[in-house]
Amino acid sequence: MKQLWELFAAFARVGVMTFGGGYAMIPMLEREIVEKRGWVTSEEIMDYYAVGQCTPGIIAVNTATFVGCKRAGLRGGVFATLGVVFPSLVIITVIAAVLSNFAEIPAVKSAFAGVRVCVCVLIFNAVLKLWKSAVKDKAALLLCLGVFILSVFFDISPVVFVLFCAAAGILFTQLGVRGK
């Protein structure tokens, strides 16, 4: 029970510190789940993120379910998910009840313009860190740059990239170019 409660609390912390889409959660996951608690590795976070891109649902929830399940099975998955949605439920309900024009308040707009700048920098740092553990040979470099460039310039579904890269991973391994 204590373990489930820890999962709930840890993911509630991650949820309340995530500003933006699932990608904004990565720096917080790295800090709270990988570094501070050591529940999963950076590599596993990337695995979950890739799978979460091509399965239905919110990526933040998918990642939380994965970590929770790894740590404490089915109930762990449920508790981690409830944890990650808990802050949203409270905050949004309060705002919806009392501040219908919340997003129009000038101070709120300014504060979030500032937060978005910080999210840029945090993601940049997270990418550099993940890069070190994910891109260790030329084939991986090719895949990473290819995905980055194509998804910046073209409107291609992440599902396509994920399926292609999984196939490429198997192909490269079979061809023996892995690790060179």
Add this chain to the structure above:
Amino acid sequence: MLYLRLFFEFFKTGLFAVGGGMATLPFLYDISARTGWFSAAQLADMIAVSESTPGPIGINMATYVGYTTGGIPGALIATLGLVTPSLIIILIIARVLQAFRQNKYVDAAFYGLRPCSVGLIAAAGMLVVKITLFKPELFAATGALADLFNVKAILLAAVLLVLTRAVRKTKGLHPIVFILCSAAAGVLFSF
């Protein structure tokens, strides 16, 4: 009855929206058109609030729509409806993965997936950089190069970059510290 329908509508959204929070948007517009629970204009407001509050955007939107439709129970039911399909699917995948993670083909697939994840996260970051540090629309309208850059934002980004990477005293601080300071800087310098 309303609650049952609310759960069902969000369950469907959670089941068919692939690729994260923003992928749920077309489904939300569809719910608005079919049920009349909330208007498209209301939805636009809800998106704005969801983007400017803590928490993953997709969850925030579900909670907001649920609250607008059916009060506090509605918020709870819509959110649970949204997460239930992915919870079930991921629990199954996680079990299968645990069993097959050592398989050499699965391992090879993940060898390709990790750089893919990094590329996708970097691209998502680029999108935020584009709308945060630059003003492409203003530049397109005026054509003046000075209008392309959001100078205040670029300065803040530069300061944050130094503080999070180079300064020994600050680079180990929790990311939320930098988020809160940036919010304060945003208000202080009216971003």
